[in-house]
Amino acid sequence: MNIPFTKMHGCGNDYIYINCFDHTIENPEDLSRTISNRHFGIGGDGIVLICHSDVADAKMRMFNIDGSEGKMCGNAIRCVAKYLYDHNIACKETLEIDTLSGVKIIKLHTENGKMLSATVDIGEPMLDPAIIPTLIEEQNALINFPFQVDDEIFAITTVSMGNPHCVLFCDDIDSINLQHIGPKFEHHPMFPESVNTEFIQIESRNCIRMRVWERGSGETLACGTGACAAVVAAVLNGHCDKDTDVIVKLLGGELIIRYTDESVLMTGPAVQVFEGEIQWNNK
Numbered sequence: 273m274n275i276p277f278t279k280m281h282g283c284g285n286d287y288i289y290i291n292c293f294d295h296t297i298e299n300p301e302d303l304s305r306t307i308s309n310r311h312f313g314i315g316g317d318g319i320v321l322i323c324h325s326d327v328a329d330a331k332m333r334m335f336n337i338d339g340s341e342g343k344m345c346g347n348a349i350r351c352v353a354k355y356l357y358d359h360n361i362a363c364k365e366t367l368e369i370d371t372l373s374g375v376k377i378i379k380l381h382t383e384n385g386k387m388l389s390a391t392v393d394i395g396e397p398m399l400d401p402a403i404i405p406t407l408i409e410e411q412n413a414l415i416n417f418p419f420q421v422d423d424e425i426f427a428i429t430t431v432s433m434g435n436p437h438c439v440l441f442c443d444d445i446d447s448i449n450l451q452h453i454g455p456k457f458e459h460h461p462m463f464p465e466s467v468n469t470e471f472i473q474i475e476s477r478n479c480i481r482m483r484v485w486e487r488g489s490g491e492t493l494a495c496g497t498g499a500c501a502a503v504v505a506a507v508l509n510g511h512c513d514k515d516t517d518v519i520v521k522l523l524g525g526e527l528i529i530r531y532t533d534e535s536v537l538m539t540g541p542a543v544q545v546f547e548g549e550i551q552w553n554n555k
């Protein structure tokens with residue numbers, strides 16, 4: 273079968289988006305592994321299926337490069353909102369999109385009938401170690417918690433934004449060998465569902481820099497939920513403040529994150545790169 277797709281990115285975190293309102297993809301895990309390949313496929317950090325929902329304007333399902341399904345994706349949800357708006361599927365300034373971590377509300381920022389950016393209410397961060405989930409036996413939230421990886425001890429802060437995150441503060445994120453250290457966190461036995469790991473350098477109380485190693489996709493240019501987790505962790509560790517916009521500088525662009533008593537709000541761009549069609553045998 274021929275599958276039409278749209279390539280979009282949020283701060284360089286790029287996915288292949290497929291409109292599944294009228295058809296289903298039988299094996300999305302396999303499709304993601306195949307077409308995300310940057311040499312033998314279309315290339316991307318994974319795929320996102322835009323599906324019908326009985327409770328929201330659409331349902332989003334995202335799959336990492338290795339075929340694993342993510343429960344939430346901050347950069348993809350803005351792109352799904354753009355797709356729905358630009359394709360006249362839900363032409364409203366406020367959209368609701370269902371995800372595996374619940375329905376999220378997205379406020380669109382538009383110009384001349386095109387959506388350029390959006391603010392997403394990602395919801396409340398969850399800090400209970402069992403919810404992350406991690407097998408570390410601790411009742412309390414893991415904030416600046418000593419954690420052994422090989423022979424080294426890292427101070428970690430764990431946050432769930434609907435998907436699992438482990439945040440570390442560093443003096444110089446440019447000097448980190450992410451290809452080496454990233455997989456050690458990703459496959460650490462203490463994270464039974466694996467983990468996304470954010471490396472953060474504090475620039476000021478309202479500006480931080482971040483690199484990320486995503487579970488299932490490796491180093492990406494940006495991670496929306498990771499940026500939210502990073503700001504929550506920065507507040508919990510006394511580096512940033514609640515109810516204040518914090519700029520998160522990522523390799524592929526900037527996100528603005530605000531952690532309030534009720535929620536975490538993320539504002540950032542959504543960009544369409546190209547459209548195309550790929551042949552696929554729906555197995």
Ligand SMILES: N[C@@H](CCC[C@H](N)C(=O)O)C(=O)O
Binds near residue numbers: 435486489492495
């Ligand atoms: N890039 C994403 C997160 C994608 C999912 C993640 N790798 C997971 O499996 O939890 C974002 O922008 O939030």
